[in-house]
Amino acid sequence: MHLIDGSEAMSLLVGDGSVTSGAAVDVPIMDDLTAFTGDRVLSLDRAWALVHDFIRTGAPGDLGAWREL
Numbered sequence: 001m002h003l004i005d006g007s008e009a010m011s012l013l014v015g016d017g018s019v020t021s022g023a024a025v026d027v028p029i030m031d032d033l034t035a036f037t038g039d040r041v042l043s044l045d046r047a048w049a050l051v052h053d054f055i056r057t058g059a060p061g062d063l064g065a066w067r068e069l
Contacts, residue, residue, distance in 0.1 A: 001042065001050060003060050011066040012036075013050070018043040040067075 001013040019025055019038035026033040027041070042050070050063045060066070 001047065001063070003066055009068055011068045012040045013042065013063060014065040014067060015039045015041045016043055016046045018046070 003011045003013070005011075015021070015038055019041040021037060021039040023038040024035045025038065025041050027036050028034075054060060054063060
């Protein structure tokens with residue numbers, strides 16, 4: 001999950017451990033596949049739960065730890 005704040009900084013949510021940190025996973029973004037390492041990958045169920053939480057609260061900080069790129 002990506003977070004872009006008002007200062008144009010971009011952060012990625014820390015992964016949930018569903019994929020080992022050294023493994024690479026291709027994630028569909030728009031019309032392309034982008035490789036992410038396991039330390040930035042979430043399971044599908046966890047990702048959907050976080051999207052629902054964000055829609056309900058509007059608070060990205062409550063979703064977990066973010067790491068700025």
